[in-house]
Amino acid sequence: MSTIALKCECGAVQGRALNITPQSGNRVACCCSDCQAFVDYLGRRAVVLDAHGGTEIYQTSQSQVKIDTGHDHVKSLKLSPKGLVRWxxxxxxxxxxxxxxxxxxxxxxxxxxxxxxxxxxxxxxxRAYCQIQDAIGTVTHPKAHKKFPLGITGRILRQIVTWKIQGKNTPSPFYDEDGKPVSEPDILNA
Ligand SMILES: [Zn+2]
Ligand SMILES: [Zn+2]
Incomplete structure (x- = not known):
């Protein structure tokens, strides 16, 4: 099991991801237009996205992630009222x-x-290079898929259920005990 160092580019926000193994979560890449829009909003396309507009994400549980420094810099937004909270x-x-x-x-x-x-x-x-319908150019990755493949969706849903039973939604670095976000998300397309 590994502890992964977490760090923003300038180093002000730092943390750790605990008890990580190749089996403990899912390493995926997402090319969806929402992930690209989020990175564009932050002005980080050239640094963060790959040549196809993809972002690599490691799906894990909230309680495995700790923020140690720079809490004041942690902000959030939503692209639409129903979307994911993007930190x-x-x-x-x-x-x-x-x-x-x-x-x-x-x-x-x-x-x-x-x-x-x-x-x-x-x-x-x-495990999957997802949402290539929104990708730039022709994706040749062997695990390329339109949308999210069922195998990965099923796997993450099963993990979420297991984590929920284990109480791994808390403690969260982004929500307090009452479920209130540490920074209220701005909604870009309200
Ligand atoms: Zn920073
Ligand atoms: Zn995405």
Whole structure:
């Protein structure tokens, strides 16, 4: 099991992801227009996205992620009222993670917030390269899929149920005991 160092680009926000193994979560890449819009809003396309507009995400549980420094810089937004809550560091506009809500243990940590020497060894191979209908150019990744493939969706749903039973939605770095977000999300397309 690994503890992964988490860090925004300027280093003001730092944290850790605990008890991570290639089996403990899902390493995926997402090319969807929402993930691209989020990174564009932060002005970080050139740094964060790959050549196809993809973002690499590690899906894990909220209680495995700790923020140790720079709490004041942790902000959030939603692209629409119903969408994912997207967390970022406002010191340097580094994308941090996505959450669904306080009650669901799910968290998708952006690669831009991780400091990992060997991603494949630590997180395992990319399980799916998703949402290529929104990708730039022709994607040749062997795990390329339109939308999210059922296998990965089923796997993450099963993990969310297990994590929920284990109480892994708390403690969360982004929600207090009452489920209130540490920073109220701005809604971009209200
Ligand atoms: Zn920063
Ligand atoms: Zn996406």
């Amino acid at each position: 970022y560091a406002d010191c340097c506009n580094t994308p941090i993670a996505n959450t669904m809500s306080a009650g669901l243990p799910f968290m998708g940590v952006f690669h831009s917030f991780t400091d990992i020497e060997d991603r494949k060894k630590t997180l395992g191979p990319i």
